Amino acid sequence: MTRLDADLGHIRAANPRRGIRSWTLISTRIFRVHWMLLIGAAIFSTIALTLLVTPWIAPFDPSSQNILKRLASPSAAHWFGTDQLGRDVFTRVLYGGRFSVAMAAITLILCAVVGTIIGAISARAGGAADELLMRLVDLLVAFPDVVIALFLISVFGPGYGTLIVALTITGWTPFARLMRGLTLEVNTKEYIEAAEALGCSRWFIIFRHIIPNTLGPIFAISFLRFGHKLITVGALSFLGLGVQPPNSDWGAMLADARNFMDRMPWLMITPGLAVFITALSVTLIGKGIELERNRGRDENASSPYLK
């Protein structure tokens, strides 16, 4: 921070025009951002934008079948080829992505909100409540999330609502653990004690100190979990429990494609690649944020004892 301030001082002295100064500030900020974050953000925003405008740019209708052109290889007309019903795979990847990414985003936000609230409560309350909540977390972690989701789906039947509830129930635990740890850590910091000694109200402390200090890690883990969510959504669809026909998403496309794997490997490659690249771009963002926060620490972390 001080270095940036010093830079600014220098720029201000050299160039009193405000416009240029703030432009320089912006570019310094961008080039100080970790390259993983930059690359991840570039890829993900491209994907998100493409999915957003899909209805206007998709070359075909996702459900228009053409039996004459079934299982066709990639061509100028069908970039990713066609599937067993003669549907355009490129179009279906785009539409499927809208579902996959939207579902992952919704459940992620729910998980983050529920998890951080429970984690913070657990840390502030302490005692028996803390013990109970953390045992619940342990319990949920012991079950594979796909199994819990399966179970809920078997009880309540498949559907978007069930899917969201199931993924939220299985997904809030990492946020709760992280938030609990962060809150406990921040609580012991001297400045919190100082604030309490000065008579600051609890809400002031929470908003002024605890939230700003936990926001970074929560953001980082949110992006890291986004990829995981995307993969889990796909897994449930792959198992036939997520999106129901005639709609489809990347996981469901992969399940369909398995039957034609030997004849038409293209069918399997593209939707999987879509999941992979999207998941990779968000995890890169998350990792980038994390590395950005630790910048300077890792560079100097090399051990002096291994020469």
Next chain:
Amino acid sequence: MTSIVLNAKKEVGAVQLAEPILDIRNLNVGFARNRLIAIDALDLTVRRGEIVALVGESGSGKSMTALTAMRLLPVGAGIISGEVRVHGRDLLALPPSAMNAVRGREIAMLYQQPKIMLDPTATIGRQIAEPLQIHRGLSLKDAWPHVIEALRDVGIPEPERRAMSYAHQLSGGMAQRVMIAAALSASPDILIADEPTTALDVTVQAQILKLLVRKRDEASLAVLLITHDLMVVSAIADRVAVMYAGRIVEEGETRAVLRSPRHPYTQALLRSSLLAAEEDGRLYAIPGSASAARGLSCGCRYHPRCQAARSLGIEERCRSQEPSLSTASASPGHQSRCWGVQVTAGGMQ
């Protein structure tokens, strides 16, 4: 405590004749990043059976001297020039692999916080056995009797049981005894003790110092004792070197330096220590800070804080030229790096 340990001190005359074990010559060490000089043209000799104290406040470069001798400098610090001779062989010229055979065998080290210097997951016995395994080629089984003996020797009760315990089960004093046993298990010739008693209780401090003196006497060990505590110095050191901002500003026999310090910094250090506080009941604080010496390219390092320079009216010379180490009193080897001392000595002639 002071009087008991003082009696253990050796006759000074005998020490002077002994061969030098550790001989540091014109050592320069600096940090690459901010181009700060940590150690500036340091010369220091420790002879067989001698305890030499290196004194100074934090940041004066005394710990860096220890790490340089061990060749375990932190990342970013580098040796610019100089020699660290042990038995006449320059350690700084050795290839890194050859240093492994020197550490623990010829030169060993004690640290300020012994508890964090012990691996929490290994028994203390294993760690004491390591120098024997590495330098003597013993198996752990063969080394074990030596380990037990070493533990008994440093005053650990029930050594057979204690050898199997872990760092977290030891008190600070116990851990420092264990560190001494581990450091000396392959009988090195020189022991570098970096603030070995600073983190310990006062009563334990005296025991550890006594143990160090006893080991010195038994094995004719050369000890380089790094400390900021003049009480410790007066208790066990034969000679003392005072370091300021990477420079030795005064050195000589402990009694001579502490009784009649010549450099203004040594005088101030003495006035600010508990040794002096006993007389007038108040503690003295040296005005200014050591960071004033940073970035000085010429002149005496201490002149920004020096009152003698002002009272003697030689500020201009102190600012522009750095004095050399020169004889400070009749005591043999007592030298100081001060224009003031040289001016008054010259005036007397």
Next chain:
Amino acid sequence: MDAIVMNVFVAKKFVIVLITLLIVSILAFLVPYVGSDDPARAILRARTVDDALDPAAIEALRAELGLNRSLIAQYLGWLWRALHLDFGYSFATRTAVDVMFVQALKVTSLLAISALILAMVIAVPLGTIAAMRPARMFDNAVTVFTQTLIAIPEYWAGPLLVLFFSIHMGWLPSAGWRDFNSTILPVVVLSLRPIAYFTQVSRSAMVEVLRAPYIGAARGRGLTASQTLVRHGLRNGMLPVITMFSLWLTSLLGGSVVVEVIFGIPGMGWLLYDAVLNNDAPLIQASIVFIVALAALINTITDIGYALLNPSVRLTHDKA
């Protein structure tokens, strides 16, 4: 003193495990009553193809299963049998649940443990080398590599590997769980994400450990860099990896549904998948109880192993 602290610690853990198991057993017991169907109907539905159920058959079955008794009496009876590992018979296959379970558990534990050991073998050296020079080329490459592994969906990697190694090259079987060759692909696919997470954990642990004062002190005794790494570095750096290993083991013993379905492996994942799809209550009940009990067991073993490796754990653990 240490012994007392340890005993209190163990006793506290034991009580928590017992309470957890009790609560979980109640939840598991209630499973058949949660759905819209009553258990007798569910059983008959699972056994017959005909949708129209015979009311007489339902009544007979209710009587046979004691479904007319009070819920508490039913629970106590169920619990008593569960304590003797008797969870009844699967609705669908009419095989004893515990027998099905043991078979599936054998398969899954072999799969999970092999995958995790493979992950350890790859991850620990990678993480250690990365930790030796943080934020340099190799470390960055390892970071990107782990992020890549995390982002690969198993249901994509599995078929792709099958496509190449089984269909294209014909080297390995595409499915099944018979001989060594048939285990290779599923183990590899299952190990992908553990490799990534273990590498991250061992890297960050080793970065800390290698800078620790006792490593410097060990060098000071004359140990070479590699001796120090082996004697003091790895041992300390392994502790968080062991915790991670046990976390993954607990979650993988519940079955890796996707991998088992893709490769047609008769393990816990498949068993659960089938059980849930068929609404096979005894299987679901047993799996819930078994998985929680197994998780508790693994946690205990981990704690003991951790205490063996890190003797100060008893004191630090209690404070945390």
